[in-house]
């Protein structure tokens with residue numbers, strides 16, 4: 001029997017839908033807000049969700065966003081109160097399967113539900129299947145640079161496998177998005193995708209989050225709890241910031257990877273699950289292994305399929321495309337903002353070195369959208385810090401310097417460089433001071449002054 005989850009804050013509406021759908025032969029669960037709905041989805045795996053838009057706590061749009069992240073193939077039908085185009089469009093854009101406007105007719109509900117469930121029974125999986133991905137870039141990932149195209153091909157090839165993947169790359173390069181895309185393109189896509197940040201949770205809690213615990217296994221463990229691996233059975237788990245995992249947990253994870261079995265914290269039973277593991281980190285694990293903070297045996301277990309995401313500055317040709325798409329997404333979300341990016345502003349964006357990668361670009365666009373009052377995103381909307389850094393990067397630099405780890409005496413260092421370059425200019429111009437001054441773009445007077453200051457003379 002197929003299970004339908006009805007989410008609405010109005011009890012009357014929940015009851016109406018429950019009676020109606022039960023009469024059609026479905027099992028019906030109900031929740032009064034988005035948070036409760038997510039709980040139920042995690043534990044009861046319904047086949048379809050019907051949700052109201054306006055609700056306390058987590059509303060329908062929030063719920064839809066949450067579902068799309070973790071259960072990409074779970075169909076959601078939104079019930080919008082008025083035929084409001086805005087929220088309907090937004091819901092469809094965010095991946096709602098269909099929508100019904102209140103007040104609805106009983107046969108309308110029946111039809112929409114039946115249509116959605118037919119799709120679940122025979123998944124129209126073209127959008128997510130590897131074959132289709134070769135032609136089109138996967139939903140979510142933006143970029144057409146050779147490096148990104150390589151990445152799409154790699155995702156296509158590996159999506160069907162169960163092998164562990166290790167994604168590395170600087171912060172904001174899209175590690176989590178790539179993990180999600182792999183899951184979505186895999187045969188596991190109808191099952192959960194669950195991500196956990198290993199760096200953000202204390203060791204003992206992380207263990208119980210991953211493996212679950214039995215009642216009374218530690219203070220605060222008041223009831224049994226299924227871990228992430230159990231909840232994600234037949235799905236995918238992303239272990240984010242794996243480089244931050246403690247030594248003790250590294251051993252436990254290794255044991256799990258070797259046998260695919262584990263025990264809940266405080267438990268005695270060996271449990272078996274089928275999850276695909278993806279790990280991600282912006283840390284240099286080679287260095288962590290050299291420092292003995294990351295286990296080598298675990299590294300090799302995780303690094304079966306390595307994926308390295310290039311920083312944005314190594315694929316600047318993607319910046320205009322990304323900026324335009326992010327702008328469109330942002331104006332849609334905020335329902336306001338400029339329609340396009342002025343060429344001068346785009347130049348700044350392309351030239352900047354983006355240490356925070358795509359996430360930083362997203363933030364810059366979002367800020368500009370909030371500030372811009374005209375219908376074009378102009379340089380004025382871009383933060384001064386990005387603008388000036390971008391200008392500096394526009395100047396050709398003859399060399400780069402690295403600040404020594406112990407620091408430096410800046411004035412002495414600059415004097416040293418100045419003196420050194422003057423000597424080179426003098427050598428090159430056969431000690432004709434006017435020529436040397438020219439090479440350094442200095443007036444003769446300024447040059448003479450510095451010669452005296454540094455006590456430069458030919459007989460060294």
Ligand SMILES: Nc1ncnc2c1ncn2[C@@H]1O[C@H](COP(=O)(O)OP(=O)(O)OP(=O)(O)O)[C@@H](O)[C@H]1O
Nearest residue numbers: 140141142170171172173174175176177282358359
């Ligand atoms: N190629 C891309 N196309 C579109 N959006 C992208 C791309 N790469 C990253 N993003 C977006 O940039 C933001 C950061 O991506 P994500 O969280 O996946 O990065 P991350 O590598 O996990 O970063 P961190 O190391 O900081 O956790 C997200 O909002 C994501 O949707």
Ligand SMILES: [Mg+2]
Nearest residue numbers: 175176240280
């Ligand atoms: Mg991340």
